Amino acid sequence: MSANREMDHQEPQEQQDPRSDQDGQEKEQPRRRQARGERRIAQLLEAASDVFTTAGYTAASTNAIARAAGVSPGTLYQFFPNKEAIAIELGDRLMHELREMYGEALAPVDPATPLEEAVNSAVDRFIAFNCAHPAFFSLMHGPDIPGRLAEEHDALHASLLARTEVLLSSLLPDAAPADLARTAHMCLGVYKAGLELVLAHEGAERDAYVQELKHLLVRYLDPLVGDRPGAAGAPRTGR
Amino acid sequence: MSANREMDHQEPQEQQDPRSDQDGQEKEQPRRRQARGERRIAQLLEAASDVFTTAGYTAASTNAIARAAGVSPGTLYQFFPNKEAIAIELGDRLMHELREMYGEALAPVDPATPLEEAVNSAVDRFIAFNCAHPAFFSLMHGPDIPGRLAEEHDALHASLLARTEVLLSSLLPDAAPADLARTAHMCLGVYKAGLELVLAHEGAERDAYVQELKHLLVRYLDPLVGDRPGAAGAPRTGR
């Protein structure tokens, strides 16, 4: 039972960013990149995406990433200060792309929209994104993600949660906030579970799982909004 | 895209089990254990359970496990041939306990049982087990579990899947096998997602999530069995 609190490992070093002069510019390095460099960065991120997806963050070695990109480890470290930065840059790019997309995926809380339609639209968009960028899932849901990425994921998750809550609260105005939050958590958890199943299959079977996930969410939420005007139509289509 | 297929790491060594004489006895070692030894083993497994739960399999170091148990690394390796064996022994013990329990959790497919009751009973049992043994979840669902444990988990998962399918097929006799399998997969996936949420909370909030998980499963399955005799009463309680 002795809860031993002090582990023995520490990070190799805590690099200090020598160019942090104290004028407000904490921005990017004044490093001049040539076109070749940008290409290398894209190459490396592409390779990192593959390696992270198949091996997970921790198990992915920087040497493997460099090799997958066809360069030497030294070259990799010309463009990224450390392994974490690779994951962060990759995560940032994917996160940016995602935010552009989901801004219009959950935002329209048009109260007249049928529940089924809203669910279908949101699920379709997110599934499409996650299928197109499988690295996103492993980077966000891996057990070993570095702190910075975990923060980003938490922020994204909180944001999704808030949006879902707003959407739900417009569907069921008379619900305790705690219940609302729980329901939103359940929705996201269910989506994640469905996503795993979707990603594990391909072709027609994958589509069938997408359908099943939509059904699941609709059936979960439908009884809650059963007495709303426009929604909850199609009373139990035998399917 | 160059799919690089050959990684560079290999296991430290592939220990050959020197006492594998060729008479059919591949059983356990003839090692005589003293009471002290059994106590140490229990201690080590307990410590390993903690470390695995908090750090995951790969990140857990054998030195950390030994330290958590208050012994030296050498002592640990007196009782376990390698790190994997620790996880396997722990997994085996938990698996055995689980099988004893879930034999009576999914087996009774009494077709007269209301759906809600069947779901409640199954969920309660599994939630109770997973809450009592949080190491089980991290060992089974970790991304880095060693091969032997993965096989055990696959076997368990397949077994649960089969049982669920049987249970479902008794509820909806006229369903295509593929749909049945998909529905069973969804049920297990949903349970796993709910379990994560349950484990992430405590006290009253945890109970609320358990309730929510039950609701979710019932609402998912209820429309499918809507035209059965005894079950699926309360046609959509507006609530």
Next chain:
DNA sequence: GACAAACGCGAGCGGTCGCTCGCATTCTTG
């Protein structure tokens, strides 16, 4: 009490990994 087996220790071996460094090559700029 004598002897052997089981138990216990912890420095350290071989290995991988993240990352660095010295040096060569290619590009840009004047």
Next chain:
DNA sequence: CAAGAATGCGAGCGACCGCTCGCGTTTGTC
């Protein structure tokens, strides 16, 4: 075309990790 910056390389450093080995201690047996 020269100078210097950006790019590229790969051996290798330091740290950690799984695991071993030699040796000392405890326990069971006769």
